[in-house]
Amino acid sequence: MVLALILVSIPAFTTTKAERARQKALAAKIDAILAEPAAARGFWGIRVVSLRSGTTLYERNAEKLFTPASNTKLFVTAAALALIGPEHKFRTTVEAAAAPDRYGRIAGDLVLVGRGDPNLSGRTLPYKKRTERAQPPVFVLEQLADQIAARGVRVIEGDVVADDTYFVFERYAEGWSYDDVVRAWGAPVSALAINDNVLFIRILPGERAGEKAFVTLDPFPESFQIDNRLVTTAAGSGPRNIVVDRRPGSATLTLWGSIPADDAGTSEAIALEDPADFSARIFRRLLERRGINVYGSARARHQEPMGLPTFHVTARASAGGGQVETGSATPQPVVLAAHESLPLVEDLRVINKVSQNLHAEMALRLLGREKGTAGSIEAGLKVLQSFVTQAGLDPAEVVLYDGSGLSRKNLVSPRALAGLLRYAAGQPWGEAYRETLPVAGEDGSLAERFLGTAARGRVQAKTGSMEHVKSLSGYATTERGEPIAFVILSNNHTLTYEEADAVIDRIVRAVVEDGAAKQGKR
Numbered sequence: 001m002v003l004a005l006i007l008v009s010i011p012a013f014t015t016t017k018a019e020r021a022r023q024k025a026l027a028a029k030i031d032a033i034l035a036e037p038a039a040a041r042g043f044w045g046i047r048v049v050s051l052r053s054g055t056t057l058y059e060r061n062a063e064k065l066f067t068p069a070s071n072t073k074l075f076v077t078a079a080a081l082a083l084i085g086p087e088h089k090f091r092t093t094v095e096a097a098a099a100p101d102r103y104g105r106i107a108g109d110l111v112l113v114g115r116g117d118p119n120l121s122g123r124t125l126p127y128k129k130r131t132e133r134a135q136p137p138v139f140v141l142e143q144l145a146d147q148i149a150a151r152g153v154r155v156i157e158g159d160v161v162a163d164d165t166y167f168v169f170e171r172y173a174e175g176w177s178y179d180d181v182v183r184a185w186g187a188p189v190s191a192l193a194i195n196d197n198v199l200f201i202r203i204l205p206g207e208r209a210g211e212k213a214f215v216t217l218d219p220f221p222e223s224f225q226i227d228n229r230l231v232t233t234a235a236g237s238g239p240r241n242i243v244v245d246r247r248p249g250s251a252t253l254t255l256w257g258s259i260p261a262d263d264a265g266t267s268e269a270i271a272l273e274d275p276a277d278f279s280a281r282i283f284r285r286l287l288e289r290r291g292i293n294v295y296g297s298a299r300a301r302h303q304e305p306m307g308l309p310t311f312h313v314t315a316r317a318s319a320g321g322g323q324v325e326t327g328s329a330t331p332q333p334v335v336l337a338a339h340e341s342l343p344l345v346e347d348l349r350v351i352n353k354v355s356q357n358l359h360a361e362m363a364l365r366l367l368g369r370e371k372g373t374a375g376s377i378e379a380g381l382k383v384l385q386s387f388v389t390q391a392g393l394d395p396a397e398v399v400l401y402d403g404s405g406l407s408r409k410n411l412v413s414p415r416a417l418a419g420l421l422r423y424a425a426g427q428p429w430g431e432a433y434r435e436t437l438p439v440a441g442e443d444g445s446l447a448e449r450f451l452g453t454a455a456r457g458r459v460q461a462k463t464g465s466m467e468h469v470k471s472l473s474g475y476a477t478t479e480r481g482e483p484i485a486f487v488i489l490s491n492n493h494t495l496t497y498e499e500a501d502a503v504i505d506r507i508v509r510a511v512v513e514d515g516a517a518k519q520g521k522r
Helices: 002-035 070-082 139-150 273-291 346-352 357-371 377-390 416-426 429-435 497-513
Strands: 041-052 055-059 091-096 110-113 115-118 160-168 192-194 198-204 214-218 225-233 240-244 252-260 265-270 298-303 333-339 459-466 468-478 484-489
Touching: 002 041, 002 055, 002 497, 041 416, 055 416, 070 346, 070 357, 070 377, 070 416, 070 429, 070 459, 070 468, 091 115, 091 139, 091 240, 110 273, 115 192, 115 346, 115 357, 139 273, 139 333, 160 192, 192 273, 192 377, 198 252, 214 225, 214 273, 240 265, 346 357, 357 377, 357 429, 416 429, 416 468, 416 484, 459 497, 468 497, 484 497
Parallel strands: 110 160, 160 298, 225 252
Antiparallel strands: 041 055, 041 484, 091 110, 091 333, 198 214, 198 265, 240 252, 459 468, 468 484
């Protein structure tokens, strides 16, 4: 009997010893990478966990708090899948107080009502490998305008109103920088988001040196005044040097610098100031193009934060996102046109694959609107914090101020983020969540990383970048077949983005290769 017990215990002891040897070897590799001078100046937080056993394979500063950058999106997209559900759809409508009369007249306003659809654009969905925009930027608005014309509308005696009251009018979150809010990555948040709330600027050189460059805007170029100081230089005169600037609150785009005459041209995206106002004006123009006379103006309808009701709300107005008191006798509007989105999970893929900030912010407000008290940042964050507790994480290790990760005030520990990944892996929506992440060497923000390495195709992870901040967190399968979750957060380094990526990629490769070539696969 004693001999039998000894024989049984030997394999278990050997396996444990082998695992410990591999963990020690992995730690030596990662520690050596981080001891190199460029990396050693920064602050690194790492946790690598076996999804099979729950064993921590490596950790460094796992309990400390780091600025996560776009790894913040991992929390928001997980909560959206868990609480809203992958099949949720958005419905955008065009409404009026009454149907058109026999002469095709709308006696009052025509209201374009947004309910948080992030993809009122020319974006091709489902997302496949890369962003594609096969349709015009205002394709959905074109379809809605066609439906209005098909209903026989000929005259609108009131205004064209863009209603984004489904979300509170909070365009930006705490901790965003001045530079963020005029660029595509810091586009203002609205429940009525057209073309990701940006305009595309196309820049081409003039025909001769000394001439101004050609500058065009799409869509709706009337949205901005252009102060073009961009000069064409001689062919072969060197790389282009272009600066595009728009001050917050300004409707003037200023361009200066130079572009060689033989340059193929370039394009940039600039954030709108008020997306709902933009939507109203462009929708009015689309209606007029279809022969519909609009007597009124174009205007936006917002839900200002100070206008939120403090009383208990039990009913919601169907015309827009605004809320009404119990017993309100608001008449139901007539829906004249409608657009329904694809399921929510398709947009969560966009958020994580290409790190789409606006869509992540809209998902945060959707959580607040559908599962909290309002479509606001505060309500969304409260729902998110409740989800963090539900996932068994320490709330003190998840301090968030936005949904995208643009805020410098966000703080997350590697331990909490690894816990989230482990929790998600065990949920019914876990596989859908994993599939929203970029695949190493194949798509999204990892398309050009890990090429020609063992990690290609084995890693699905979310990137994150800010000045002095780099992150990569997600899932991997090692060469030995071990499924793992890993978190790598780096703050306060002086590496370039490329140099920081290289350090992180070496760490991930060390985890994936995990000694399989030397020790053999189990």
